[in-house]
Amino acid sequence: MIPIFDVSSPRGALTLTLLVAALLTIAGSIGLAEPESTLPPPVEVNSGIRGINSEQPSDFYTYRLPVGTPLAVVLQSPIGSAVSQVGDPVEAAITQDFYIGSHIMISKKARLKGAVSFLELPIQGRNALMGVAFNQLLLQNGERIPIDSYIKTERPDHLWGGQLTPGTEFKRVTHRVLGLGTYNKTVLAGEREMGRHLQFLPGEHLRVILTRPITVVVPKSL
Numbered sequence: 001m002i003p004i005f006d007v008s009s010p011r012g013a014l015t016l017t018l019l020v021a022a023l024l025t026i027a028g029s030i031g032l033a034e035p036e037s038t039l040p041p042p043v044e045v046n047s048g049i050r051g052i053n054s055e056q057p058s059d060f061y062t063y064r065l066p067v068g069t070p071l072a073v074v075l076q077s078p079i080g081s082a083v084s085q086v087g088d089p090v091e092a093a094i095t096q097d098f099y100i101g102s103h104i105m106i107s108k109k110a111r112l113k114g115a116v117s118f119l120e121l122p123i124q125g126r127n128a129l130m131g132v133a134f135n136q137l138l139l140q141n142g143e144r145i146p147i148d149s150y151i152k153t154e155r156p157d158h159l160w161g162g163q164l165t166p167g168t169e170f171k172r173v174t175h176r177v178l179g180l181g182t183y184n185k186t187v188l189a190g191e192r193e194m195g196r197h198l199q200f201l202p203g204e205h206l207r208v209i210l211t212r213p214i215t216v217v218v219p220k221s222l
Contacts, residue, residue: 063216071208080199081128088116111138122195131159148212165193
C-alpha cells in the first residue's frame with residue numbers, strides 16, 4: 001500500500017522531499033542514473049620507433065639529404081661498351097662514412113645499385129657513349145632506399161665518351177695572325193679514325209649526385 005502524504009502541510013512536504021531523495025540515491029547505486037562525467041576511452045599511442053609523429057623519446061635520428069648531395073663511391077662491377085648492355089646491373093660502394101655532426105648517417109659499408117642506362121657503340125669519327133644510373137641505396141642494416149641520381153662526368157648529359165677521333169691524314173695548314181704574319185702547322189685531316197670502346201674496371205672512383213631528396217633513419221646507438 002502506497003502511503004498518501006498531505007503535501008499541503010509542512011510535515012507532509014518534508015516527508016515527500018526526503019522520500020524522493022532516498023529513491024534517487026538508490027537508483028544511482030544500482031546504475032539507473034546517468035553518472036555526472038564519463039572518462040574518455042583509452043587512446044592507442046604510436047610507439048614512435050622512428051621518432052616521427054610521436055611525443056615519446058625515439059632511439060632513431062631522421063635525416064634528409066637534399067638535391068645536389070654528392071656521394072663518393074668506388075665501382076664494384078666491371079662495365080664497358082664492348083661487353084655491357086643497357087639494363088646490366090651495376091654496383092658501387094660508398095668510400096667513406098657520411099657524417100652529420102658526430103653521427104654516421106651513411107656508413108662506408110653501404111652500397112649503390114643501378115644499371116647501364118645508355119650505350120652507343122663506337123663509330124668512325126666518334127668514341128663509344130655510355131651511361132650508368134644508380135637508383136637504390138642499400139644501407140648496412142639491409143634497408144633499401146630508392147634514389148634518383150647521376151654520375152658527374154665531363155659531359156653535360158652525364159655520359160662517358162663521345163669524343164671525336166682525329167683524322168687519318170697529315171695536312172699542312174697555313175695560319176695567319178694579325179700583326180705577326182703567317183705560319184704553317186701540320187694537322188691530322190681527312191677521314192677520322194674509328195672510335196674506341198669504353199671500359200671501367202672495379203676500383204674506378206665515381207662521384208654520384210642526388211637529383212631527388214632522400215630521408216635516412218639511423219639508430220642513435222651507431
